[in-house]
Amino acid sequence: MADDYYELLGVARDADGSAIKKAYRSLALKYHPDRNPGDAEAEAQFKRVSEAYEVLSDSEKRGVYDRFGHEGLKGRGFGGFSDVDDIFSHFGDLFGDLFGFGGRRGGERPRRRGAHLRYDLTLSLEECLAGLEKELEIPNQVGCDRCDGAGAEPGTKAQTCGTCQGAGQVRVGRGFITMATTCPRCRGRGQVIPSPCTKCQGAGQVERLDRVTVRIPAGVDAGMKLRLSGKGQPGPDGGPAGDLYVVLDVAAHDRFQRDGAELLAELPLSMVQATLGDEIDLVTLEGETERVVVPPGTQPGTLLRIQGRGMPRLDGRDGRGDLHVHTVVQIPTTLTETQRSLLMQFRDAAD
Template sequence: MAKRDFYEVLGIARGASPDEIKKAYRQKAKELHPDRNQDNPQAEAQFKEANEAYDVLKDEQKKAAYDRFGHGAFEGGMGGGGGGRGAGFGQQGDFASAFSDVFEDLFGDFMGGRGGQGGRSRAQRGSDLRYNLRVTLEEAFKGVQKTISVPTAVSCESCHGTGAEGGAEPVTCPTCSGLGKVRAQQGFFTIERTCPTCGGAGQTVKNPCRACGGAGRVEKERTLSVNIPAGVETGTRIRLAGEGEAGLRGGPTGDLYIFIEVREHPIFQRDGAHLYCRVPVSITTAAIGGEVEVPTIDGGRSKVKVPAGSQTGKQMRLRGKGMPALRGGGIGDMLIELAVETPVNLTARQRELLMEFDRLSEDNNPEGSSFFSKVKSFWDGKR
């Protein structure tokens, strides 16, 4: 049976770029993988056909020979780029070469992680750390400097982060030759695994540091001073670069992220840059008007005029008495909400005066008069 054109096998044009060839092969490999097509007896043969096509077209010299001579370029030693590979592509070595190029693109971290980056560098970046910090509303208003203690991993002073006794440099792993991974042939698959000797580091330590056990870092509690800017809110995140966990064997340090939580305040409620304050006033002050003194977040006091006839829920605004906006943008306002208080535990004389006041105030309750007028109309309509 005549072989199909390699470009046809991968479903690409003859002028396809190397990236387009690799992308097409990846797609075909996913579609035709025998493990995904156990009910298709032709899948394995088609899978091998795609790998044979890719093995030729990925190589510039072999591709040039194939474009000129076709399949004949690899029969009988013809075509400069194809000699030596010949018609023997069915051997597992050539298949493994083609498939290993995209093995990790297809399977990600399967059996030992993405190739290439595991052991080519012995150093590993330290982890980022998170610290939850609670501040008061007053501290969020002014800004504050806080001292915090963070349990973390720091570079070992005994070995200077190398992991080796006396600070000696690690040596290349004899098992993986510094790659951090090893390959094993299983049928027509080449399986890559993390090197069991060096754990993917690519290097080993002959005499591990006794202080850190060869890790190059030790657990320690660090004390840091953190500047909290004015205007922070719950959920504000502050990044301290390089203040996280030390890297393994001299790797770069991670970052520390401070997450802010602003405590609830007994007097003020916050909404962004604005503050709300609920202020109780006597029924007399609400009726005839007057003044009330209210606190402000900066620790000061402000006098607020209460208009005569004020009702519960009436709001008044004190401009510029709110919270500063983070990173500039001005200062918010403070909103005063009145709560008219009903007196309790009345004396006999107070009750007498209130009853007399009630008899004289039939026309002084506009909201009540309007409500009960509507109620009367509602009842009349039901008859």
């Protein structure tokens, strides 16, 4: 599948939008499934050129492709088309309006894809460490089953708007000039609903809570997106559903800070521990105990590294990053009489 998009369309690398569209138009005509019934090779070629056009006709995707190639697009969640219906629903009316030939086989109107949905999910750092499966309740908009999405109470019908006679626009005259504006009564729809559906109040859509189980891999970080194909809004007129994007955020942790796969924590030491050295049991993010050896003469702000106790790596390398502990030496602010006299002895001995 890693064919060069420019070669597939037969255009130069600096081709402009109209040259790209023209090239795609002639190739889409040639390989269109209506013209090549049962020809799997033509269908595969139709998919390839459609994918090339999808990328090269979008300046943002084209920029990513020019700089990073196919891998760059994959990294940004663009995975091409799954089948021919996917292509028609994606381009919608493009085939009919711009190319002058039918999109869908059999001359049906193209079915539109439903809208994509976004859900923001905040995870704890512990959840990012282990990964988890979570059931989410996603508010979705679906066609009303009482009125079949029409918005009119069953047994009644939408009527042609009397103000604009169904045109959706009215002409407003001012002297010599007449201007067409959106009809104020039907808001451009050309139809009014005399008895709105009692379930959806005429909207044709109702809210539904979808339960969606999402698998979150170990090591995820803030800003990452998980795409759940087909879990978005259902398409109008029975078209394919859109996708659901779960956008991740990570709550601040009271002991650990994160930098990619590395974790940072503070290790408080008394003046005596720092001076004489000590062994300290540190509780890691997963709740296990790790013994940290503090060498004698440890300075404030020393970084001690605990290998493999960071976050899972997501860059293809196995294993986990490291945990870096940063020593904080605490100077006593109050002293007992004994401590004070011992410290004075220490001072005198050092002279």
